[in-house]
Amino acid sequence: MSIHPIDVPFNKRHLCWFCEEPSNQTFEYLRLPHTPHPSLAIPACNECKQLAKANMLTSIWDCRAAVKDQLIIKYQKHLAIGHNWTEQELKESEFSCKVFEGFKNSAWMMYNIAKDRVNAKGWQISIDEQPISEEHDYSALQAFSFDDIEFSSITQAISHYSKTLGVSSEFVTQLVSVLGKQQFAKALTLARLNIGVTKGRQRQIIQDVMHEKDALS
Ligand SMILES: [Zn+2]
Structure with a gap:
């Protein structure tokens, strides 16, 4: 069974297809008889690769939705920073002790990283410049x-x-x-x-x- 490396657009080189953080690994999605696409080799960061391996489901798009769900659960606390504060409030807050000073400096960055990873769209999958039909990608629905x-x-x-x-x-x-x-x-x-x-x-x-x-x- 051949595994096809997916094409990577120039501006997405070295990025994880799932979360668009730097990637240095490959996630292999091996097709089963019911899978609506060929077996794929996809650039991924280590974290998304592990999550994807545990959530293959019925297509790469289902798998991606499950990876995002897991990222949201894992980074729940980081995402909550954005529910509880605005960037301005955080800057103007008068936390004085060291613990809160540290929180203030890193909190907004942690929130943004988690949010961007969850919202990252990756790119359309193609093999040798032939796009893979996304008719089985139901995630947008x-x-x-x-x-x-x-x-x-x-x-x-x-x-x-x-x-x-x-x-x-x-x-x-x-x-x-x-x-x-x-x-x-x-x-x-x-x-x-x-x-x-x-x-x-x-x-x-x-x-x-x-x-x-x-x-x-
Ligand atoms: Zn990733």
Whole structure:
């Protein structure tokens, strides 16, 4: 079985196809009978390569979505910096002790690196300048962007924000179901304002939101 090295555009040389950080490894995606593309050799950084190996799934595009999900989980704390601070706030904050001084200097950079890796798009796969059809790349159908971060799905976004904001993912899921994903920010705000309330109170809030929506429609 031949493994085809994918073409690498000039401006993407030495970059990981998954996260666009410097790469010095090759990830080999070996095709199975149901795989909708040939076996591929893909430039990858060591971290993405390990994540990809554990998440081959049904195509290289599914595999990429899973790598991104794993990066979001792994760098949850770094990404949360951007949810809790703006760059300006961080600069102007009056942290005085050494610990916070260090945080201030590196925090925004860590946030940006994590965010850029998650959002990196790589490039279209081609072999000997023949593009591989992306008709089996379903990732865009499910993708959900919020606050400058691209998630593979709304479920992933809910899971991420529930953990970083310390709110109940069931409650956020219910709120998003009622409000729709266009109002994801409102769902998070409501969940944050009602942190730690009882299940009964959560049900009441859902009811109120539903009535409010009915009244508006
Ligand atoms: Zn990578």
